[in-house]
Amino acid sequence: MSREKGQVFERIAENYLIEKGFQVLDRNWHAGIKGELDLICQKDNLIVFVEIKGRNSGKYALEDGLNSINKTKAKKLLYSIQAYLNQKSLSEAQIRFDIIVICSSGKQVEYNNKIEHYENISLADLCQLY
Secondary structure, eight states: OOHHHHHHHHHHHHHHHHHTTOEEEEEEEEOTTSOEEEEEEEETTEEEEEEEEEEEOSTTHHHHHHHTOOHHHHHHHHHHHHHHHHHTTOTTOEEEEEEEEEEEOSSOTTSSEEEEEEOSOOHHHHHHHO
């Protein structure tokens, strides 16, 4: 996927989360060369780390988006989350990891998308699956 298309999916996800009452704290936060966090949000007293996956519509698009987080990616996300919490002095914060999969139904990815929001995904479990 092109970086430009990825940015469109990230904006769609961000707008979706804002409509759901989330406040965006950071976008595309980098933990050095070890990883990147797509969105970091807050809702009430909860810090939510969000991985965004965009896919072209297809029979298995949603499953492909979820399954794209393999053991290596999960470990990078865990490292990045810990680095973020340390840098922002949030080690005592309540946290959650979510995945948003956006399935685009055409060339104009800004329109006619299906958004699936998977909440409270266990990255530790993902690290054990593979």
